[in-house]
Amino acid sequence: LLEEIKCIGCGATIQTENKDELGYTPQSALDKGLETGDVYCQRCFRLRHYNEIQDISLTDDDFLRLLNSIGNEDALIVNVVDIFDFNGSLIPGLHRFVGNNPVLLVGNKVDILPKSLKRGKLTQWMRERAHEVGLRPVDVHLTSGKKPAEMAELLAKIEEYRDGKDVYVVGVTNVGKSTIINGIIKATAGVQELITTSQFPGTTLDKIEIPLDDGHFLVDTPGIIHQHQMAHYLSKKDLKITSPNKEIKPKTYQLNPEQTLFLGGLARFDFIKGERNSFTVYIENNLDLHRTKLEKADAFYEKHVGGLLTPPHQEDVAEFPELVRYEFSIDGSTDIVFSGLGWISVKGKAVVAGYAPKGVAVVVRKALI
Numbered sequence: 001l002l003e004e005i006k007c008i009g010c011g012a013t014i015q016t017e018n019k020d021e022l023g024y025t026p027q028s029a030l031d032k033g034l035e036t037g038d039v040y041c042q043r044c045f046r047l048r049h050y051n052e053i054q055d056i057s058l059t060d061d062d063f064l065r066l067l068n069s070i071g072n073e074d075a076l077i078v079n080v081v082d083i084f085d086f087n088g089s090l091i092p093g094l095h096r097f098v099g100n101n102p103v104l105l106v107g108n109k110v111d112i113l114p115k116s117l118k119r120g121k122l123t124q125w126m127r128e129r130a131h132e133v134g135l136r137p138v139d140v141h142l143t144s145g146k147k148p149a150e151m152a153e154l155l156a157k158i159e160e161y162r163d164g165k166d167v168y169v170v171g172v173t174n175v176g177k178s179t180i181i182n183g184i185i186k187a188t189a190g191v192q193e194l195i196t197t198s199q200f201p202g203t204t205l206d207k208i209e210i211p212l213d214d215g216h217f218l219v220d221t222p223g224i225i226h227q228h229q230m231a232h233y234l235s236k237k238d239l240k241i242t243s244p245n246k247e248i249k250p251k252t253y254q255l256n257p258e259q260t261l262f263l264g265g266l267a268r269f270d271f272i273k274g275e276r277n278s279f280t281v282y283i284e285n286n287l288d289l290h291r292t293k294l295e296k297a298d299a300f301y302e303k304h305v306g307g308l309l310t311p312p313h314q315e316d317v318a319e320f321p322e323l324v325r326y327e328f329s330i331d332g333s334t335d336i337v338f339s340g341l342g343w344i345s346v347k348g349k350a351v352v353a354g355y356a357p358k359g360v361a362v363v364v365r366k367a368l369i
């Protein structure tokens with residue numbers, strides 16, 4: 001029956017199962033809508049009633065179509081990334097889709113990085129990482145969607161580069177794109193109504209357009225789900241525990257070889273070979289760290305996951321993916337990154353292993369800090 005009901009706002013097929021996907025509406029709202037004859041998806045409902053944008057995600061195919069259609073526009077592309085999860089928030093192949101359009105790379109959540117970190121160093125680091133994946137942004141800008149003053153600055157930056165054109169904001173889910181868009185809406189005086197008119201070609205999705213003062217628009221696009229994000233394996237409660245919302249206090253450990261650190265029960269780090277060294281951990285301040293001997297680590301995890309090593313919580317342990325091991329020989333200032341969770345940085349030579357839930361990436365990169 002549901003298949004036949006469409007949202008009268010955007011045309012998406014109404015569903016009551018998945019909050020983050022196209023056409024979601026709570027069952028109670030659907031029942032009400034069916035009575036009165038006007039069924040909106042939750043996204044269109046919020047947009048109409050609260051002038052508020054809610055992020056939804058698209059399948060890979062729809063997202064590729066959407067990116068392709070953006071390449072055919074003459075516009076400024078604003079790519080929002082989460083600087084705490086930089087690797088996890090890059091859009092694969094973005095540079096191929098943007099065509100000749102300029103890209104402004106926006107690093108969000110700057111509020112959670114240590115204040116001692118120089119902004120210039122950070123933007124330079126982001127520029128280098130972007131170049132590595134073929135993206136050549138016209139500029140790199142740091143921001144925090146949670147701070148209104150930063151939104152005004154971001155808007156000024158966008159004005160500087162948009163050259164009288166439209167603006168398309170793109171990003172994977174969870175980078176804070178909707179927080180930023182809602183911040184921009186608040187900062188833009190005079191926006192009475194958001195407009196959903198033209199459709200993205202090849203999708204059922206209408207564009208959400210925020211009018212700019214010269215007749216052009218800032219367009220919000222749906223987020224794409226990055227399969228390798230830790231967020232997909234965590235309950236809402238655990239996601240709260242692992243996502244930092246204020247400045248991270250790095251924790252430094254002096255480790256001997258053949259020692260192991262557990263990051264809650266979500267990830268594990270083995271120092272296998274090398275001189276005694278210091279390792280600095282950048283993760284949410286309240287997530288517990290546990291040190292053990294490497295030879296006892298397997299048994300320790302087996303025994304304590306869901307208890308001493310949490311999250312995951314006991315009730316989620318059965319469904320939590322097994323940890324998968326990645327070994328690295330490193331030399332120089334390096335971060336071992338647990339996608340979406342944080343990283344451990346080390347200087348010098350070492351053989352190490354990082355473990356993350358199956359499906360979540362562990363990668364090494366040039367140290368950020």
Ligand code: GDP
Pocket residue numbers: 055108109110111112143144145146147171172173174175176177178179180223243244245246
């Ligand atoms: P979207 O999926 O990209 O639209 O992301 P959301 O806007 O829903 O944000 C994802 C999470 O990041 C939420 O828990 C937000 O509260 C949080 N968030 C967004 N912007 C910031 C920011 O600037 N700083 C911090 N610390 N958290 C943020």
